[in-house]
Amino acid sequence: MTTTALCPDGLGMAKIRRKRTGRPQGRPKTTGAAHTPRKMELAAARYDSGKVTAVLEDIRCGMSLLRSLPKQGVSVTDWYLWLNDRSEGSAPVTDDFALKYSRACQERVENWAEQIVDISDSREADIIIDERGRPVIAHDVINRDRLRVDTRKWLMSRMNPRKWGDKVQVGGDEDNPLKIALQQAAGSLEDKLAKLEKDSG
Numbered sequence: 020m021t022t023t024a025l026c027p028d029g030l031g032m033a034k035i036r037r038k039r040t041g042r043p044q045g046r047p048k049t050t051g052a053a054h055t056p057r058k059m060e061l062a063a064a065r066y067d068s069g070k071v072t073a074v075l076e077d078i079r080c081g082m083s084l085l086r087s088l089p090k091q092g093v094s095v096t097d098w099y100l101w102l103n104d105r106s107e108g109s110a111p112v113t114d115d116f117a118l119k120y121s122r123a124c125q126e127r128v129e130n131w132a133e134q135i136v137d138i139s140d141s142r143e144a145d146i147i148i149d150e151r152g153r154p155v156i157a158h159d160v161i162n163r164d165r166l167r168v169d170t171r172k173w174l175m176s177r178m179n180p181r182k183w184g185d186k187v188q189v190g191g192d193e194d195n196p197l198k199i200a201l202q203q204a205a206g207s208l209e210d211k212l213a214k215l216e217k218d219s220g
Contacts, residue, residue, distance in 0.1 A: 062100035067093075071101075071116065078123040081130040128178050131171040138164050 070091045077087035088095055101116055141164070147157045175183040 058096075059100055059104055062097045063104065065097055066101060071119075074098075075119055075123040078120075079126045079130065081127055081134055124178070128175050128183070131175055132183075135168050135171055138167050 070093050073091045074084070074087045074093060077090065078084060084098070085095070088098060102120060104116075144157055144160045146154050147160075149155045172183075176185060
């Protein structure tokens with residue numbers, strides 16, 4: 020049985036074959052990956068170590084990837100194709116591209132800490148002169164600086180929670196402080212019970 024129905028992608032009307040049950044058979048699923056070999060090949064041909072070095076340096080200095088890429092003339096698609104390229108002998112893999120990118124992101128977090136201090140200490144544009152010639156506090160500038168600081172703090176706590184997170188550290192093992200505390204308490208309780216049994220015996 021053949022009927023006419025609106026295509027799921029909204030491109031117009033199309034005929035969809037139905038089985039005897041009356042349920043639409045639908046279209047076959049595409050199995051092609053987003054990063055096809057042809058796309059990977061083209062991206063590898065556009066790989067420029069000089070541009071990559073410039074982007075990594077921007078990231079180390081605290082810049083976001085999406086700001087650096089257009090600045091250095093690199094497309095977002097190519098960057099992530101390079102990052103996910105695991106073919107043998109490709110330029111990104113040979114240059115330890117993924118490792119360099121990871122290290123640059125770690126160094127950027129450290130740079131954000133320095134930026135927070137600079138933003139907090141800066142008083143530029145905190146006071147403006149209004150149309151009557153009077154000094155006025157620029158609350159929008161101060162609120163913007165607060166947002167810049169809070170954004171960096173939030174990202175730092177997510178990217179390196181052990182160093183920059185807000186968790187309260189309990190004494191003992193750095194990775195499992197509560198577990199160590201419970202073990203110590205259990206051991207102390209067992210010692211007390213053994214002493215009571217000995218005294219009562």
